[in-house]
Amino acid sequence: MTTYDTIVIGAGMSGVTAARMLADEGASVLVLEARDRVGGRMNTDRTAGFPVDLGASWVHGIAGSRLWDLVQALDIPTIEYTVGSFQAGGRPIENFDGEGRPMDAASTTQWVDDVASADRLLVEEIAASSPGDTYLDVTERALDRSGFAPERIDEIREFFRHRVEEQCGAWIGDLDAHGLDEDAIDGDEVIFPRGYDELPRRIGHGLDIRVNSVVTRVARADDGIVVSTENGEFSARSALVTVPLGVLKAGSIDFVPPLPDTVAAPVSRLGMGVFNKIFIQFPERFWNESSYVLRALGEAGEHWHSWYDVSAVSGLPTLLTFAAGPFGRRMQDLPDDEIVADVVAALRALYGDSVGAPTAHWITRWGHDPFSNGSYSHLAAGSSHHDHDEAAGPVDGVLHFAGEATWGDEPATVGAAYYSGHRAAERILGHEVDLAAFAAGIRAREQNPEN
Ligand SMILES: Cc1cc2nc3c(=O)[nH]c(=O)nc-3n(C[C@H](O)[C@H](O)[C@H](O)COP(=O)(O)OP(=O)(O)OC[C@H]3O[C@@H](n4cnc5c(N)ncnc54)[C@H](O)[C@@H]3O)c2cc1C
Structure with missing residues (x-):
C-alpha cells in the first residue's frame, strides 16, 4: 500500500x-x-444555464480580507451586494411594517436608527453578560432598556431573532451571548456571477x-x-x-x-445550525429595480421575512429567501410545492396580485445532507x-x-x-x-x- x-x-x-x-x-x-x-x-448548480449558488454566495466584507486578495489574484468577477449579513440599512431595502404596509422613507430611516440604538444597548449587555447567558437573554435586557413603544420592541425582537437565524442557523435562545461577536463586516460584500x-x-x-x-x-x-x-x-x-x-x-x-x-x-x-436557501424566479419583477432586499418586519415577517434580489446573476427576475434555525429545520421536511406556495403567499401579502406564478425554484436541505449535517457552526450557549x-x-x-x-x-x-x-x-x-x-x-x- x-x-x-x-x-x-x-x-x-x-x-x-x-x-x-x-x-x-x-x-x-x-x-x-x-x-x-x-x-x-x-456548491453551484449550473443545470439551468446560469449559476445558482446553493451553498455560500458572499464574501462578507472585502476590506483587509485575505480571501478577497485570493479572489482578485485569480481574477474572479464579482458583483457588489452589501446586504449579505442581515443589515437593517446601508443599501436600498423595501421595508414593510408589522401589518404588511410599505414603509416610506421617513419611517425606514427611523427603523434603521432604532435598530442602531438597540444594537448599541445590546453591545453593552453582551459586555456585561455572565457565562451561560444566551443571546436571547442579552437582547431582552437591551430591549427592556430601550424605551421603545411595544410594537417597535416586537419588530426589533423579531429582527434580532432573524439575524441570529441567518448568521448562525440557530434559535436565538440556543446561541451564546457572545455568538455574534465575530460578525464584523469590513467593507463591501460581493457575490459571484460565475x-x-x-x-x-x-x-x-x-x-x-x-x-x-x-x-x-x-x-x-x-x-x-x-x-x-x-x-x-x-x-x-x-x-x-x-x-x-x-x-x-x-x-x-x-x-x-x-x-x-x-x-x-x-x-x-459547539453548535451546528441549519440555514436553507430558496431561490424563486418570476415572469416579471414586481419590486423596485434599485432594491437589494424586500423585508417584512414584525408579525408580517414572522417566517418568510427577507427576499434578496439576485436577478443580476441569471438576468431573470429572481429572489432568494432563507429558512434558518428551527423554521429551517421544519421547512426542509416539506415538499417543494408547499414551500414555494408558502413563499408566494407571503409575497402576495405584501405586493398583492402583481406577484406572478413562479417559473422556477431551487430549494436546499442542508440539514438532511449526510456530508454536512447542517449548514455552519455557531457558538452554542x-x-x-x-x-x-x-x-x-x-x-x-x-x-x-x-x-x-x-x-x-x-x-x-x-x-x-x-x-x-x-x-x-x-x-x-x-x-x-x-x-x-x-x-x-x-x-x-x-x-x-x-x-
Ligand atoms: C446555504 C449556505 C450558505 C452559506 N453562505 C455563505 C456565504 O454567503 N458566505 C460565506 O462566507 N459562507 C457561507 N456559508 C458557509 C461556507 O459555505 C462554509 O463555511 C465553507 O464552504 C466550509 O468549507 P469547509 O471546507 O469547512 O467545509 P465543506 O465545504 O463542507 O467541505 C467538507 C467536505 O468534506 C466532505 N465530507 C463529509 N463527510 C465526509 C466523509 N465521511 N468522507 C469524505 N468526505 C466527507 C464533504 O462532502 C465536503 O466536501 C454558507 C453555507 C451554507 C450551507
Missing part, C-alpha cells in the same frame, strides 16, 4: 487549500471526498482527489494514520480531517482511538470562541483538523475555511506558506498546465 505524506479528508475550501499548499511543497497528498464533486458547501464554486475548483484542479470516497474510519498506526473508505484503505504519515462539524458531531467517522477531550469536548460544545480553534487539534502532531468550525475569528464562512486550511498546511509543513505565492502558483499552473 502506498504511504502518502498526507491524506486530506474532504474537498471543500479548507481541504483543497491545504492539499494544494502541501502538494506545492512537493508532498504526496491524497484527497478523499465523499460526494461526487469538489467544493462541499460551495458561481462561487469556481474558487475551490480552481484551487483543487490537478490534485489527486478521489470523489465518491466516503471515509468511515480514521485509525492511528505506529507510523501514521490508516484511513478506511467503502472503496478500501489508505495510509499516510499524517491526516487532515476537514469534514463539517455536523459530520463529526454525528459520529459518522470512527476515530481509533477515540478523539481526546481536547478535540472531542469542543466538538460537542456554554461554548467559547476558543472551542473553534481547539477543535483543530492537532492530535499527537499527526491528526489535524480544519474547516470553518475550527477558525474562531470568523467561523461559518468561506474565509474561515480558507484560513483554517492554510493554518493546517503550515502546521503539517512546519513552516509558513505565503498566500500571495500560493495564488500566483495557481495562476501559473493554469497558464502553463505542464508545470
Whole structure:
C-alpha cells in the first residue's frame, strides 16, 4: 500500500487549500471526498444555464480580507451586494411594517436608527453578560432598556431573532451571548456571477482527489494514520480531517482511538445550525429595480421575512429567501410545492396580485445532507470562541483538523475555511506558506498546465 505524506479528508475550501499548499511543497497528498464533486458547501448548480449558488454566495466584507486578495489574484468577477449579513440599512431595502404596509422613507430611516440604538444597548449587555447567558437573554435586557413603544420592541425582537437565524442557523435562545461577536463586516460584500464554486475548483484542479470516497474510519498506526473508505484503505504519515462539524458531531467517522477531550469536548460544545436557501424566479419583477432586499418586519415577517434580489446573476427576475434555525429545520421536511406556495403567499401579502406564478425554484436541505449535517457552526450557549480553534487539534502532531468550525475569528464562512486550511498546511509543513505565492502558483499552473 502506498504511504502518502498526507491524506486530506474532504474537498471543500479548507481541504483543497491545504492539499494544494502541501502538494506545492512537493508532498504526496491524497484527497478523499465523499460526494461526487469538489467544493462541499460551495456548491453551484449550473443545470439551468446560469449559476445558482446553493451553498455560500458572499464574501462578507472585502476590506483587509485575505480571501478577497485570493479572489482578485485569480481574477474572479464579482458583483457588489452589501446586504449579505442581515443589515437593517446601508443599501436600498423595501421595508414593510408589522401589518404588511410599505414603509416610506421617513419611517425606514427611523427603523434603521432604532435598530442602531438597540444594537448599541445590546453591545453593552453582551459586555456585561455572565457565562451561560444566551443571546436571547442579552437582547431582552437591551430591549427592556430601550424605551421603545411595544410594537417597535416586537419588530426589533423579531429582527434580532432573524439575524441570529441567518448568521448562525440557530434559535436565538440556543446561541451564546457572545455568538455574534465575530460578525464584523469590513467593507463591501460581493457575490459571484460565475458561481462561487469556481474558487475551490480552481484551487483543487490537478490534485489527486478521489470523489465518491466516503471515509468511515480514521485509525492511528505506529507510523501514521490508516484511513478506511467503502472503496478500501489508505495510509499516510499524517491526516487532515476537514469534514463539517455536523459530520463529526454525528459520529459518522470512527476515530481509533477515540478523539481526546481536547478535540472531542469542543466538538460537542459547539453548535451546528441549519440555514436553507430558496431561490424563486418570476415572469416579471414586481419590486423596485434599485432594491437589494424586500423585508417584512414584525408579525408580517414572522417566517418568510427577507427576499434578496439576485436577478443580476441569471438576468431573470429572481429572489432568494432563507429558512434558518428551527423554521429551517421544519421547512426542509416539506415538499417543494408547499414551500414555494408558502413563499408566494407571503409575497402576495405584501405586493398583492402583481406577484406572478413562479417559473422556477431551487430549494436546499442542508440539514438532511449526510456530508454536512447542517449548514455552519455557531457558538452554542456554554461554548467559547476558543472551542473553534481547539477543535483543530492537532492530535499527537499527526491528526489535524480544519474547516470553518475550527477558525474562531470568523467561523461559518468561506474565509474561515480558507484560513483554517492554510493554518493546517503550515502546521503539517512546519513552516509558513505565503498566500500571495500560493495564488500566483495557481495562476501559473493554469497558464502553463505542464508545470
Ligand atoms: C446555504 C449556505 C450558505 C452559506 N453562505 C455563505 C456565504 O454567503 N458566505 C460565506 O462566507 N459562507 C457561507 N456559508 C458557509 C461556507 O459555505 C462554509 O463555511 C465553507 O464552504 C466550509 O468549507 P469547509 O471546507 O469547512 O467545509 P465543506 O465545504 O463542507 O467541505 C467538507 C467536505 O468534506 C466532505 N465530507 C463529509 N463527510 C465526509 C466523509 N465521511 N468522507 C469524505 N468526505 C466527507 C464533504 O462532502 C465536503 O466536501 C454558507 C453555507 C451554507 C450551507
